[in-house]
Structures are given as structure tokens and as C-alpha cells.
Amino acid sequence: MEKKDDKHIPGNGDEITEEILRAKKKSLKKHALGKDTDTELEELKGEIELLRQELVHYKKLEDDYLDRIKRLHADYDNFRKRSLKEHGETVLRANKDLIEKLLPVIDSFEQAISMGEGIKGGQDDFLKGVKMIHAKLMETLSKEGIEVIDPHGKEFNPHECEVAVTAEDAESEEGTVLEVLRKGYKLNDFLIRPAVVKVCKKS
Secondary structure (H helix, E strand, O other): OOOOOOOOOOOOOHHHHHHHHHHHHHHHHHHHOOOOHHHHHHHHHHHHHHHHHHHHHHHHHHHHHHHHHHHHHHHHHHHHHHHHHHHHHHHHHHHHHHHHHHHHHHHHHHHHHHHHHHHHOOOOHHHHHHHHHHHHHHHHHHHOOEEEEOOOOOEOOOOOEEEEEEEOOOOOOOOEEEEEEEOEEEEOOEEEEOEEEEEEOOO
16 A cells, blocks of 8 residues: 655645656555666656756745845835935925025014114113024024025125125125125025125126
């Protein structure tokens, strides 16, 4: 009677496995009939060849699965980088919108300070308090990446400044910023508002 303890091997190599099992059963039958050693060796070689084919088959499956895992990992890494970039851009836009709304308040602070210095000579306690509040506000904004554009005395930079008026100045070269009429601001090198300036122009 034939033993029925051969286990079925699942997977895409089922056909190869079944062929191996049939070859084993056939070998057992021939051995029981008294086949010679040469015949049995040939049958064993056939089984070994089938095992080699099955090994190649499963190696191919392994390579395929590894390739899929690598692609999934690359897709996830790209997704993560894209998400971080989009998050950063969202935060930058939100900060930019907030700073743009604060700029008129900052301008009003500076106008009030300028007027107070002209009237009180900068010695009034209330004016000192306003200066302290303004300084604290600017310190907080600076920590968030806000930078004031102050090109006074420098060469005019069209990427950061707008010309409101030109004037002659014997002591300055043409293109030099003579006066900042309204300060400009940047957020982490991103221009929020250009500085409005007076520029030297030779006749």
C-alpha cells in the first residue's frame, strides 16, 4: 500500500511540486519491483532537476516580491517628502498672510514713534512705552523669520525695492538709495513687501 503522507506545497509552483511527488511515487514502485541501481539513479537525477526548476521558480518569486517592496518603499518616501513640502508651503502662506495684515499696524507704530519724537523730543514716558511695545513686536517677528529690508546707502536692488522718487546727490553715486520712504519685509528670503525708496540719479 502506498503511503499518503506527502504534503501539498502551496504557491505558484504547485505543478512542479506535483510532478516531483509523482516522480517519487514512480521511483518507489520501480524500486519495489526490483529495478537496478542505474535506473534508480536516473530517476533521482530527474527529481533533482525538478527540484532545481522549483528553486529557480521560487527565486524568481522572491526577486519579484523584493522588487515590489522596494517600489512601495520608494513611493512612500516620495509621498512623505511631498507631504512635508506641501505642509511647509501651507505654513509659509499662512505666515505670509498674517504678516501682510500686521504690516499696516507696524507702519502705524513707526509713524506714531516718529511723530512723538518730533513733538516730545523722545523723552515722554508714554512714547518710551510705545517704543518698547514696537521693539517687542519686531523681536517676536524676527524670531519667526521676518527680516526688515533697509537698503539705505546701498545700491538699488529692483528685486527688493521700488523707486518712488529720484533725486540728485553730489556725494552719492547714481543708483544709490538715498532714503527709505517705506520699509520692506521678507519672510525667510521670501519677499512680502518691497521697500519704497528715493534713489540718486545724475542729470
